Amino acid sequence: MGITSHDVAKLAGVSQPTVSRALRDDPRVSRATREKVRRAAEALNYVPSEAGRTLSTSATRRVGVIVTDLTNPFYPHVIAPLHDELSSLGYRMMLITERSDEAVAEEKLLDQSMDGVVLATATTDSRLPAQLDRRGMPYVFLNRDTGRSDDFASVVDNEGGGRLVARELAALGHRRVAGIFGSANTTTGREREMGFRLALAEAGVGLPESRVVRGAFEYETGYSALPALLDADEPPTAVFCGNDVVAIGVLNAALAAGVRVPEDLTVIGFDDLPMAAWEVFRLTTVRHDLRELSRQAARLLVRRIAKEVDPAGERLVLPTEFVPRATHARAR
């Protein structure tokens, strides 16, 4: 079927190893031979078999990326730059989507079909990292991590971001504040809530559990959480959402409920997805560099694959910035 290096060797009148060396610019092969081989390869339209190379070098130049739900608007903005960075580093991307990362068939990760893994959906109680460790499979966390100090992770200063929002709300005079945070078993959820709570407390603003909702970082979480919050005796004048996708769910729910934003309700997100700037939303949010976050993760993983990495773990933390748009206002 396919053209192999043996065919090229025959045509060029050299041995197979010489073909292998010539095409990879091994300095030990003479200029004349290199040209001869190159022409033969060209003539036969030769493309080296990836499987043969993999078996011989025990390196696949492939990286797995695990996400939960690709249709969540957050993930594409992670995956796209991740793909580009990996690609420019000479790696290809295998996409693995699973509901929970427990469900990721271990076999698929451990059959040596990739050189490393990016975990974009880690929960703090996940067993996956331990399994990867046991097998010596390099991996890095992206956005979320387990919170342990020896992780390799590219993350955001979630706590700082949460603080930014709390200070802003307090300054705007909001006293009845609500939070729709991410799941308690994600560091992104926990840290944003933590920063938010701490800075609220410093400003003398309370956050009773009755005004707190926790759930997946999904549209539906925000959309379904708002009615109950508004239905309380003392409804909140402001809601901090775990991320932009949740906030967009809230904005739609507010529209459905006839609640005016920001006149009746201040809504704040996190991430600053491109979508947050759309006219229909003009969402006030917390920005961080999602593109850089992903690129860092890619580079970190590649360095870990190459073992050029601090064995005690490396955590790259990106700063956050408050982005005022049109969904926040002074408390009435």
Add this chain to the structure above:
Amino acid sequence: MGITSHDVAKLAGVSQPTVSRALRDDPRVSRATREKVRRAAEALNYVPSEAGRTLSTSATRRVGVIVTDLTNPFYPHVIAPLHDELSSLGYRMMLITERSDEAVAEEKLLDQSMDGVVLATATTDSRLPAQLDRRGMPYVFLNRDTGRSDDFASVVDNEGGGRLVARELAALGHRRVAGIFGSANTTTGREREMGFRLALAEAGVGLPESRVVRGAFEYETGYSALPALLDADEPPTAVFCGNDVVAIGVLNAALAAGVRVPEDLTVIGFDDLPMAAWEVFRLTTVRHDLRELSRQAARLLVRRIAKEVDPAGERLVLPTEFVPRATHARAR
């Protein structure tokens, strides 16, 4: 490093081929041996090497998926079901994103590192299909195709969908109608425009070039196209957009320009992405089953890989349905 079938063989006291057979439930291996091997494999935590298997069987159980821009909200809704269907068929997904499919490094597709390819971003002038044909690499078109009869493709009845919209607009009394269509080198763009034009003509409604824009299926296309259309001497009372993403760009532009939808302007999309139903949009659009579209493509590709396919090409066409929501109204 890794545990191989030889290690398992040694522990189980059998030969390596027996291990290979036992673990794949070859009926020729006795029940007792099978159990013995299974226990040994378990004990050693053995996972078969994918590279070895690939080299031996010359099948990778991997499929490439080519898209342009993953951050375009359309693609995730294609990729997610595609991934799931491929996964349940025993294939893994390699994601390849490139600006133009000309730029897809041919080498990456032809090095036998995947068994087939899904082309989700074909243009009618792409050379890629011919290259894949030449190499005997199985592929199918998803959503877009080249329009040739011997394609393997899973597509939508675009022309029918375009007709639906035209009839609806005509029935609502719209006479000054505009179109923001997809690129002229995509079948999705051309066919939707074609159906729209034909049915408009039947209703006696004209569509002058001055009210036609063509561009990429992106938010920005719709967003930047609207002002010029509205600026004309006789501005349109309705706009048919090439897809929902473009329509959402138009809706945002309308909001920015202070144009009321649907009172001043009717806006219609195509695809019915989940986002189209959000309260902020309530976009009237044309629905087709995007999930089924993707699944069909996956199954078709797998059949083509297995050579269980009509050599003359197969084209699976999904029907469309008009979905009235809140962005259309009678012409003033």
Add this chain to the structure above:
DNA sequence: CTCGCGTGTGAATACGTATGCATTCCATGA
């Protein structure tokens, strides 16, 4: 003139699995 060395190339082999073919063993029937 010989020794040693560097350069360029080929032969042999490793990588891990799957498979065609040969072999062994045992039971069955004549």
Add this chain to the structure above:
DNA sequence: TCATGGAATGCATACGTATTCACACGCGAG
């Protein structure tokens, strides 16, 4: 008792590349 046949397993090898090692050759130095 021996041929026959089937069941179970092992042997040898293929897959395509990269790498280790050995070899041939030419050249300069002694």
